[in-house]
Amino acid sequence: MAFASDAPKDGFRLSMLIYDTRYRSYTIQIVVLVLFAMAVAWLLNNTAQNLAARGKEFNFAFLWQRAGYDIGQALIPYTNDDNHFRALLVGLVNTLVVAFCGCLFATVLGGIIGVLRLSNNWLIGRLMTIYVEVFRNVPLLLWILLSYVILSETTPQPRDFRVTDEMIAAGEEPAASMILFGTVAVTNRGTNIPAPLFERSLGSVQIGFLPVSLNLLAFILVIVASVWANRRLLAHAKAVQEATGDRPVTWWKSLLILFGPVLALKFALGLHLEIPELKGFNFAGGILVAHSFTALTIALALYTAAFIAEIVRSGILAISRGQTEAAYALGLRPNRTMSLIILPQALRVIIPPLISQYLNLTKNTSLGIAVSYLDLRGTLGGITLNQTGRELECMLLMMLIYLSISLIISALMNLYNSSVQLKAR
Amino acid sequence: MSETHAQTVLFVRDTMLPPVDPPIAERGAVKWMRENLFSTPLNIALTLLGVLIVWWLVSASLPWWLNSVWNASSLSQCREIVAATAGEGASGACWAMIRERWHQFIFGFYPASEWWRPVLAFGLLFAALAPVLFAGQKRNQSLILLAVLAYLLVTLYLAGAPGTAFLLSLLLVAGLLVGAQLAPGKLLWFTLAFPALCFWLLWGGSVWSPIVAMAGFGVLYAVFRVGTPFIGLVPAAGAGVVAAVLWWLYLDKPVVDALQAALPFGIQSVRSDLFGGFLLAIVIGVTGIAFSLPIGILLALGRQSDMLIVKTLSVGFIEFIRGVPLITLLFTASLLLQYFLPPGTNFDIILRVIILVTFFAAAYLAEVIRGGLAALPRGQYEAADALGLDYWQAQRLVILPQALKISIPSIVSTFIGLFKDTTLVAFVGLMDPLKGVTQIVRADINWKGIYWEPYIFVGTIFFLICFGMSRYSMYLERKLKTDHR
Numbered sequence A: 001m002a003f004a005s006d007a008p009k010d011g012f013r014l015s016m017l018i019y020d021t022r023y024r025s026y027t028i029q030i031v032v033l034v035l036f037a038m039a040v041a042w043l044l045n046n047t048a049q050n051l052a053a054r055g056k057e058f059n060f061a062f063l064w065q066r067a068g069y070d071i072g073q074a075l076i077p078y079t080n081d082d083n084h085f086r087a088l089l090v091g092l093v094n095t096l097v098v099a100f101c102g103c104l105f106a107t108v109l110g111g112i113i114g115v116l117r118l119s120n121n122w123l124i125g126r127l128m129t130i131y132v133e134v135f136r137n138v139p140l141l142l143w144i145l146l147s148y149v150i151l152s153e154t155t156p157q158p159r160d161f162r163v164t165d166e167m168i169a170a171g172e173e174p175a176a177s178m179i180l181f182g183t184v185a186v187t188n189r190g191t192n193i194p195a196p197l198f199e200r201s202l203g204s205v206q207i208g209f210l211p212v213s214l215n216l217l218a219f220i221l222v223i224v225a226s227v228w229a230n231r232r233l234l235a236h237a238k239a240v241q242e243a244t245g246d247r248p249v250t251w252w253k254s255l256l257i258l259f260g261p262v263l264a265l266k267f268a269l270g271l272h273l274e275i276p277e278l279k280g281f282n283f284a285g286g287i288l289v290a291h292s293f294t295a296l297t298i299a300l301a302l303y304t305a306a307f308i309a310e311i312v313r314s315g316i317l318a319i320s321r322g323q324t325e326a327a328y329a330l331g332l333r334p335n336r337t338m339s340l341i342i343l344p345q346a347l348r349v350i351i352p353p354l355i356s357q358y359l360n361l362t363k364n365t366s367l368g369i370a371v372s373y374l375d376l377r378g379t380l381g382g383i384t385l386n387q388t389g390r391e392l393e394c395m396l397l398m399m400l401i402y403l404s405i406s407l408i409i410s411a412l413m414n415l416y417n418s419s420v421q422l423k424a425r
Numbered sequence B: 001m002s003e004t005h006a007q008t009v010l011f012v013r014d015t016m017l018p019p020v021d022p023p024i025a026e027r028g029a030v031k032w033m034r035e036n037l038f039s040t041p042l043n044i045a046l047t048l049l050g051v052l053i054v055w056w057l058v059s060a061s062l063p064w065w066l067n068s069v070w071n072a073s074s075l076s077q078c079r080e081i082v083a084a085t086a087g088e089g090a091s092g093a094c095w096a097m098i099r100e101r102w103h104q105f106i107f108g109f110y111p112a113s114e115w116w117r118p119v120l121a122f123g124l125l126f127a128a129l130a131p132v133l134f135a136g137q138k139r140n141q142s143l144i145l146l147a148v149l150a151y152l153l154v155t156l157y158l159a160g161a162p163g164t165a166f167l168l169s170l171l172l173v174a175g176l177l178v179g180a181q182l183a184p185g186k187l188l189w190f191t192l193a194f195p196a197l198c199f200w201l202l203w204g205g206s207v208w209s210p211i212v213a214m215a216g217f218g219v220l221y222a223v224f225r226v227g228t229p230f231i232g233l234v235p236a237a238g239a240g241v242v243a244a245v246l247w248w249l250y251l252d253k254p255v256v257d258a259l260q261a262a263l264p265f266g267i268q269s270v271r272s273d274l275f276g277g278f279l280l281a282i283v284i285g286v287t288g289i290a291f292s293l294p295i296g297i298l299l300a301l302g303r304q305s306d307m308l309i310v311k312t313l314s315v316g317f318i319e320f321i322r323g324v325p326l327i328t329l330l331f332t333a334s335l336l337l338q339y340f341l342p343p344g345t346n347f348d349i350i351l352r353v354i355i356l357v358t359f360f361a362a363a364y365l366a367e368v369i370r371g372g373l374a375a376l377p378r379g380q381y382e383a384a385d386a387l388g389l390d391y392w393q394a395q396r397l398v399i400l401p402q403a404l405k406i407s408i409p410s411i412v413s414t415f416i417g418l419f420k421d422t423t424l425v426a427f428v429g430l431m432d433p434l435k436g437v438t439q440i441v442r443a444d445i446n447w448k449g450i451y452w453e454p455y456i457f458v459g460t461i462f463f464l465i466c467f468g469m470s471r472y473s474m475y476l477e478r479k480l481k482t483d484h485r
Helices: A021-054 A084-118 A122-136 A140-154 A166-170 A214-244 A251-269 A289-318 A320-329 A334-371 A378-390 A391-420 B028-036 B039-064 B075-086 B094-109 B116-133 B138-158 B161-184 B184-203 B210-230 B233-262 B276-304 B308-323 B326-340 B349-375 B378-386 B392-407 B407-426 B433-443 B452-480
Strands: A184-186 A191-193 A195-197 A204-207 A209-215 A271-274 A275-279 A282-285 A288-291
Touching: A021 B308, A021 B326, A084 A334, A084 A378, A084 A391, A122 B039, A122 B392, A122 B452, A140 A289, A140 A334, A140 B407, A140 B433, A140 B452, A166 B161, A184 B349, A184 B452, A191 A289, A204 A214, A209 A214, A214 A251, A251 A271, A275 B039, A288 A289, A289 A334, A289 B276, A320 A334, A334 A378, A334 B326, A334 B407, A378 A391, A378 B326, A391 B308, A391 B326, B039 B349, B094 B433, B094 B452, B116 B138, B116 B161, B116 B276, B138 B161, B138 B184, B161 B184, B161 B433, B184 B210, B184 B276, B210 B233, B276 B308, B276 B349, B276 B392, B276 B407, B276 B433, B308 B349, B326 B349, B326 B407, B349 B392, B349 B407, B378 B392, B392 B407, B407 B452, B433 B452
Parallel strands: none
Antiparallel strands: A184 A191, A191 A288, A195 A271, A204 A209, A275 A282
């Protein structure tokens, strides 16, 4: 008895390459591969011809030439005598800093707005809906440009902060004054914020080409150690409670462990804030934060917060009402219900889209070009590219770096995601 | 017996009590406010906060809106008018800027005598969209076509269109209206022809170039039909594609030149660098949306495919595009394409940008559609196989209709993202409404220092378009909802 699926007995015909499902996928793949190889060869050939016609060659030696341009916001030491690679690193750090700040603020703001949008307060719910719809449906570029223009065109000039003897005598107020208890001055040149200073600094060590502040390291170490010690204390208290039924009083010990060492370190190093002061025509002391950075961070945070709010809202809505009711039936208080029942489940829904929002935000930092923020695109893909004329190398390197940043962020967040995912048995 | 009962008055109620209104706190506005605004201390605090926010927004901006000036020739004149009408120190919006620069916001530097062409193309765009948006619905299609007709009557007159063009376009829309009554399904042919028509209207030039370019598809179809009986379906399709490519590469230009020499019909051609404002944003946005969906579907299918090479290439493409910012791709279009193309080729910057924006959106769409494909139960694939459908039949009839339906919200939000991203073309020297035109306006000595008005204006238009798209996606979701849960 013959089945329909039996292969035909007669020999191989050429048309079977197309009509026989056993061979067709190979035919298609080979055709695709050949076409792809041809396209790549064509592109490479064109590129080689074009480079030859322009008398250029493909190498990255220009990265070690002197950059010769200044970067306003350099978080690692940089002068215009350094090479282009150093400038690239400064740009990369600037990109990462603005991405980090943006993600942080956007998450906080987005979380609050997402929860408030679900509140049964009619007025607040409506206000948050308006916020989300307005920020989601208008291009990010507008928010960046608008916040930059507002910061740099409506803020007072440094001389408006001046208080002269005549003004004191006449009892007049200066045209502008510093905010946050007189520590922060927002002028049309930038935002002057206080800088931390150490009287007895530990100095810094050079790791590779990056100097690392030992003071910062000391603080991080002390904080980590205190948190760890506090955890041990609480674990001990719990053990005692389970053994004897009485929980030892821990709150003052916790306070002492958490804040004592940090305060001691602060006094040991002589940490104090250097508050910016008006000297001559400008503010001196403190740190000058460029408006390009502030505007970019604010705009990215406000814009992304609208998307994150929607993600948080849908995450909470995805948890069925029965979960809350079951928790109440078990006798859990509302805040315990939130932290033990709702949030762990909602996080599973929230985190994957949240990751892609973080990635989007990181990629959107490249819009800093609109306000001349010298990030990776501004240094490597901007001034370096224009100075050296190496479009091909600069663009490829820049794409590669952005791609690596994206892949690293998504790998890290996926790691976190797998730790909160449902543990299937 | 005791005589207790003698003193008791017997009482039996024999009439119903009239119904009493609920207590004041349990009805009407008071109840609503108690429940929605003042239910808990936290809620009361939030309400107060909300009222404060609203009060602050209104008190800060209401005088500014109320003192709007619509007629002035410079910002300083605006301020004088505000000071004269509302008193010294009052603030007022200066919409006179929009009034004066309106055309630049809409058309960029597109020549004024040709404004009727983008206006006409915009109207016809809706006529072309109607058969897609409201497939087979005679009433909605006719309504849209009527609206287009009315819009064209007014705007073509205002834009000063030449008489012939006026008449021809009205005839065209009237013909489409008749078509919508007789055979609403057939209107899709107009949609298919629209890209060539729109390209010709916007860029101008010989009337033959779009016709000959579209004829390439005719060549493809003819070779396919003629070849099928002789060499089979798939080889004939391949031959058709090859023939069409040959047509476009080698025959297109000589044929256009010959036809143009014989019958010189044409309109003034417009250079790409004159395009700007919302015209540019809509051209890039709509083209990107139209072409990214099919490419995105193909990429998603490629990524889900069993064929290793196809899958690897799709994944590589998608992940690369999604991993880099759009700006770097736009710079690729403006700086690197000259390296990748044969020496001496130089094609239009808008076209280059459109291609890159399309690829960008397609990669995002591919991921969205892949989500839809993955959400379908395995049984759907197996059922399609069991019916004996081949791969493309199964995709077309069973898988994609369901997968696309699931992913509508995300597809539309990708489209919205694409439309918002059209503003980024400002960085490769094109004049988008947000940065390009606004910068030009703000650099003008008359309007130096104006910032709220242009940004509010541009932002509002973007908001209306994007919000409209998201509302349409909700409509579509409701319309296509077939589960009865």
